[in-house]
Each structure stands twice: as structure tokens, then as C-alpha cells.
Amino acid sequence: MSSASRLLALLPFAAALAVTAQEPAAASERDQRFFKQVEGQWSGPGEIVAGKYKGTKFVCTFAGSTPRDAIGMALDGGCRVGVFNQDMSARVERARSGYRGTFLDGAKGKGLDVVSGSVNGKYAVFGIHRNELTGAMRAQLTDKETMNITISVHVEEELVPVIGMTLKRLDTQAVGALATE
Structure with a gap:
């Protein structure tokens, strides 16, 4: 898997994330x-903002869903860079010790593992x-129709943003209401 593919592979994770332990x-x-x-x-659209492929632009489309019997989410879809398409899938669920999940087939395959998280x-x-x-992925719902995602990786001691994207809701009606916390 090329460096660009690995960076693109991080994209869907950015759509959801770890738990603060005040009141379970x-x-x-x-x-x-x-x-x-x-x-x-x-x-x-999104863009690789650091590294060898800095300036590479792409477009992603995802379908988000939540599991029936757990707290978490699944994203399925893909990203396109020029004429190249890459299928994407991610699964994240809350476990006893925080969030756990996989992107593609996880770190044992060609993907990544989600090892922690908070909302x-x-x-x-x-x-x-x-x-x-x-590294870390941050997804922010700026309003009912917009989600900004930033993916950062550790370079030596520093957490460096490498991918940024802005997703717009394609549904005619938003699901849920933004939390006021």
C-alpha cells in the first residue's frame, strides 16, 4: 500500500471518535x-496538507450508520483521486476500555486499528x-449539514495534521439534532 493510499485509508475514521469518564x-x-x-x-472534497503528497485533492462519499445493539458507527463508501477510486469502510464501537474498531481489515491486514476515542x-x-x-482523527459537526475531518499523525514528538476534508450531508433531511454541550 503506497503512502498516499495509507493516507487516504485514514479518511473515513475521521467521521466519529473517545469517551470522557465523568458520568458513564x-x-x-x-x-x-x-x-x-x-x-x-x-x-x-479533501486535501492532503502535509508530506510527500501535499496538495493532492480528492472527493469522498460515505454512508453512515449506527449499530443496533452498541454505541458506535459504521461508514461505507469510497474516495476518488483523479480517475482512481478506493473503497473505504470503517467500524467503531464502544468497548469496556474505550473505543475499538477497524478501518478496512484492520492493522493485521492493509488497514488501521482504532485503539481509543472520546466524544x-x-x-x-x-x-x-x-x-x-x-495518530488521531477528529470529526466535528459544525452544523446539521457539515462535518469537518482532520487526520493527524505523530512525526517524532509532534502530532502533525496531514489530511483535511469537509463533508456535506446529501440527505434531504438531517438525522438527529446537534448536541448543545
Whole structure:
């Protein structure tokens, strides 16, 4: 998998993210509200903002859903760079010790593992991992129709943003209401 493919592979994760442990029931409800807002059809442009492929532009389209019996989300879709398409899928669920999940087939395959996460009102952040690559994905619902995603990776001691994108809701009606926290 090329460096550009690995960077593109991070994109869908940015759509949802770790839990603060103040009141478990309140945190669970807050997290569930956030993930419900991610349900539906999303599409938009993005750009690699650092590294070898800096300036590369792409467009992604995703279908977001939530599991029936767990707190979390699934994203299915793909991203296009020029004439090249890459299928994307991600699964994230709350586990006893935080959020866990996979992008594509996880770090044991060609993808990434989600190893942590938290949700705070209108945004979520997930820790990502594959071999020596570690980083974070942040998804922020700026309003009912817009989600901004930033993916950052650790370079030495610093967390460096490498991918940014803005997704717009394609559904005719937004799912859920933005939390006021």
C-alpha cells in the first residue's frame, strides 16, 4: 500500500471518535447522540496538507450508520483521486476500555486499528494505530449539514495534521439534532 493510499485509508475514521469518564450514562447518551447525527449520506472534497503528497485533492462519499445493539458507527463508501477510486469502510464501537474498531481489515491486514476515542458534544476524536504509525482523527459537526475531518499523525514528538476534508450531508433531511454541550 503506497503512502498516499495509507493516507487516504485514514479518511473515513475521521467521521466519529473517545469517551470522557465523568458520568458513564450521560457519556453514553452524549456519544450515541453524536453517532446518530453521522447517520446518512455524506460527500465532499479533501486535501492532503502535509508530506510527500501535499496538495493532492480528492472527493469522498460515505454512508453512515449506527449499530443496533452498541454505541458506535459504521461508514461505507469510497474516495476518488483523479480517475482512481478506493473503497473505504470503517467500524467503531464502544468497548469496556474505550473505543475499538477497524478501518478496512484492520492493522493485521492493509488497514488501521482504532485503539481509543472520546466524544464531546459536536466532535469526536479517535486514536489510530498501524505498526509504527500512530495518530488521531477528529470529526466535528459544525452544523446539521457539515462535518469537518482532520487526520493527524505523530512525526517524532509532534502530532502533525496531514489530511483535511469537509463533508456535506446529501440527505434531504438531517438525522438527529446537534448536541448543545
